[in-house]
Amino acid sequence: MNQDKQTRQTKKTTIYDLAELAGTSASAVSAVLNGNWKKRRISSQLADRITRLAEEQGYALNMQASLLRREKSKIIGMIVPKYDNRYFGSIVETFETMARERGLFPIITCTRRDPELEIEAARTMLSYQVEWLVATGATDPDRISDICAASGVRSLNLDLPGSRAPSVISDNFAGARELTRRVLTNCERKLGRVEPLLFVGGRGGDHNTSERVRGFRAAHAEMGLEVSENHILTCGYAPEKAEIALEALAEKEGSLTPGMFVNSTISLEGVMRWIKRSRHYDARPPVVGCFDWDPFVALLGDDIEMVRQDVPSMLNAVFDIIDQGTSKQPLIEIPPLFMGRG
Amino acid sequence: MNQDKQTRQTKKTTIYDLAELAGTSASAVSAVLNGNWKKRRISSQLADRITRLAEEQGYALNMQASLLRREKSKIIGMIVPKYDNRYFGSIVETFETMARERGLFPIITCTRRDPELEIEAARTMLSYQVEWLVATGATDPDRISDICAASGVRSLNLDLPGSRAPSVISDNFAGARELTRRVLTNCERKLGRVEPLLFVGGRGGDHNTSERVRGFRAAHAEMGLEVSENHILTCGYAPEKAEIALEALAEKEGSLTPGMFVNSTISLEGVMRWIKRSRHYDARPPVVGCFDWDPFVALLGDDIEMVRQDVPSMLNAVFDIIDQGTSKQPLIEIPPLFMGRG
DNA sequence: CTTCGTTGCTCAATCGATGAAGCAAGAATT
DNA sequence: AATTCTTGCTTCATCGATTGAGCAACGAAG
Numbered sequence: 184m185n186q187d188k189q190t191r192q193t194k195k196t197t198i199y200d201l202a203e204l205a206g207t208s209a210s211a212v213s214a215v216l217n218g219n220w221k222k223r224r225i226s227s228q229l230a231d232r233i234t235r236l237a238e239e240q241g242y243a244l245n246m247q248a249s250l251l252r253r254e255k256s257k258i259i260g261m262i263v264p265k266y267d268n269r270y271f272g273s274i275v276e277t278f279e280t281m282a283r284e285r286g287l288f289p290i291i292t293c294t295r296r297d298p299e300l301e302i303e304a305a306r307t308m309l310s311y312q313v314e315w316l317v318a319t320g321a322t323d324p325d326r327i328s329d330i331c332a333a334s335g336v337r338s339l340n341l342d343l344p345g346s347r348a349p350s351v352i353s354d355n356f357a358g359a360r361e362l363t364r365r366v367l368t369n370c371e372r373k374l375g376r377v378e379p380l381l382f383v384g385g386r387g388g389d390h391n392t393s394e395r396v397r398g399f400r401a402a403h404a405e406m407g408l409e410v411s412e413n414h415i416l417t418c419g420y421a422p423e424k425a426e427i428a429l430e431a432l433a434e435k436e437g438s439l440t441p442g443m444f445v446n447s448t449i450s451l452e453g454v455m456r457w458i459k460r461s462r463h464y465d466a467r468p469p470v471v472g473c474f475d476w477d478p479f480v481a482l483l484g485d486d487i488e489m490v491r492q493d494v495p496s497m498l499n500a501v502f503d504i505i506d507q508g509t510s511k512q513p514l515i516e517i518p519p520l521f522m523g524r525g
Numbered sequence: 526m527n528q529d530k531q532t533r534q535t536k537k538t539t540i541y542d543l544a545e546l547a548g549t550s551a552s553a554v555s556a557v558l559n560g561n562w563k564k565r566r567i568s569s570q571l572a573d574r575i576t577r578l579a580e581e582q583g584y585a586l587n588m589q590a591s592l593l594r595r596e597k598s599k600i601i602g603m604i605v606p607k608y609d610n611r612y613f614g615s616i617v618e619t620f621e622t623m624a625r626e627r628g629l630f631p632i633i634t635c636t637r638r639d640p641e642l643e644i645e646a647a648r649t650m651l652s653y654q655v656e657w658l659v660a661t662g663a664t665d666p667d668r669i670s671d672i673c674a675a676s677g678v679r680s681l682n683l684d685l686p687g688s689r690a691p692s693v694i695s696d697n698f699a700g701a702r703e704l705t706r707r708v709l710t711n712c713e714r715k716l717g718r719v720e721p722l723l724f725v726g727g728r729g730g731d732h733n734t735s736e737r738v739r740g741f742r743a744a745h746a747e748m749g750l751e752v753s754e755n756h757i758l759t760c761g762y763a764p765e766k767a768e769i770a771l772e773a774l775a776e777k778e779g780s781l782t783p784g785m786f787v788n789s790t791i792s793l794e795g796v797m798r799w800i801k802r803s804r805h806y807d808a809r810p811p812v813v814g815c816f817d818w819d820p821f822v823a824l825l826g827d828d829i830e831m832v833r834q835d836v837p838s839m840l841n842a843v844f845d846i847i848d849q850g851t852s853k854q855p856l857i858e859i860p861p862l863f864m865g866r867g
Numbered sequence: 868c869t870t871c872g873t874t875g876c877t878c879a880a881t882c883g884a885t886g887a888a889g890c891a892a893g894a895a896t897t
Numbered sequence: 898a899a900t901t902c903t904t905g906c907t908t909c910a911t912c913g914a915t916t917g918a919g920c921a922a923c924g925a926a927g
Binding site for chain 4: 207208209210211223224225226229248250251252253254
Binding site: 194195241243244245246247248249250251256265266267269271272273275276279280288289290291292293295306307309310311312330333334335422448452455456459477478479480482483 | 536537583585586587588589590591592593598607608609611613614615617618621622630631632633634635637648649651652653654672675676677764790794797798801819820821822824825
């Protein structure tokens, strides 16, 4: 039984193996290794001996067995749509760090904006006994909340709100309104006059996009500008979709607006590609605002205004709810940050 | 026991609860729910009844209990340094997809280039009974391989090689040599003459950086150009480090080379920031090559040549090893892709 | 009318860790 | 000397799912 040990083992060392080697019981080994040997009145000599043996044998706790026995799993799950932009990347990184600070084990899974995969991922996380599930930018947050509720697991929405669980999102309306104001101001400074902007990207149905469109309209209204329905291109998030939408509009209308509001860096990727390819803006580069931040976009020219969603504050709000166990408000809106130009 | 059910439950439904409700045994429930009820000769009527009940009650398998009993966990772990660039983002996304295709459950954790955290994360993954651990861009891959080997868990290195486990990396030497050639050619085209480049970013000690420096030197040598030791700035990966290094060199030498080789998009962030701030290249923009790809960098100007590491091929190689169980070669080098300009 | 085969289940051990309860031996108190 | 306390352990049930072994009931074959 312990000769595998000698010959570079096949099976893993358990507390029973250590107990045999130490000439003691598994329960003593367990008590020593999880640190409450004082409480259980194990002598420090035995504790030392066990600790040394565990180290020698390269013992690793079997979490499955431990979790099965314990009441709390300390596992916290997160579902994320993509890893292809700074926003989600920093959400994930911050989430992991803050979870670990609290002694929680974060499990993150990427669902590539696939509604089926989201549901399957949520179910899998429940099987792993997560104590909380954070659904980030989910296509159907309420479905996920329901699945969690049915298992008695608490859930939270991040980035996109739902109605059946507390939600932490950016203040999309105020952010978009301010961004639009700034782009319009830049427009005036560059061109000597203000003209209504184009809105590009996002899904028409989602909360964030509709709030941003509302902010976009509000800023135009303040300045007495009319926004044409044809100039709201909520064509989806993928870069190609933005390219196609712009191409179609240019074909239909002949000329394009001098400025635009782009709904994410991902859409901006398509917009910039199209601008470059179509040569529509060769004479005078467009005045652009982007609802999201990317370090290279910041270097792309001096006419791109960006709002940066305040990831640390959003995750502080998320973990406040988790730490407290509940939330007073069902919806928490975090003001985004303005990055200025230059 | 099943009245919690009625009153929105507190505890989770188990196969024992379902067995009681169905008037059968837990073992029948288990057989039905994990799909081998035919093998165990359960009647399809009972199977249907159990399946319906499970759905009604929102039953979710307790993975901890299931894994404890089973021999294979089907969990596969990955350690990643950062989520702040496209390269690691796409590694993670591809890894998750390919793992799921194989019925494996991927657990990914980000260690922020912190050696302590890497080790701790590896140990935690072992506790969760991972069958494989992929260490991506690890600072000390061999340490991780040893820890895994001590528990009989197989490991793999990705992006940065180690000596105690199979490694899949980019062909850094050939990639860097070709990138350098191209930048030198661009230099000639733009300026009418070739001049040695500056190498910026990366850690001097790491395999990738030293291979890239070797490729960089080889391309210079081919063209009869001498590379000054002072022009190899392996200052680390963080953007600020690149800024500081450039600032220091500019101060020391007065003028800078007309072209440069930047070792990652993260370093490029700092390089571009410094170029903009210092106004050193205002008269004539530098001719730049970057070992890594980013969509916005592609739009940044027409003088930035990029190599894109071939993430799908790299992960195919990784999963080939996992599927086969072993690797013939200890080191697999995947040629990176050239993205051309425009 | 016995024997065998088949169907459709149930029983009970097991995975590894945990912790309440218990117990033996010695020290301290009455 | 008898009792109580303390120390330092061990025993055993438990968490939920899995699975080999077993068993009852029934039909078919001999």
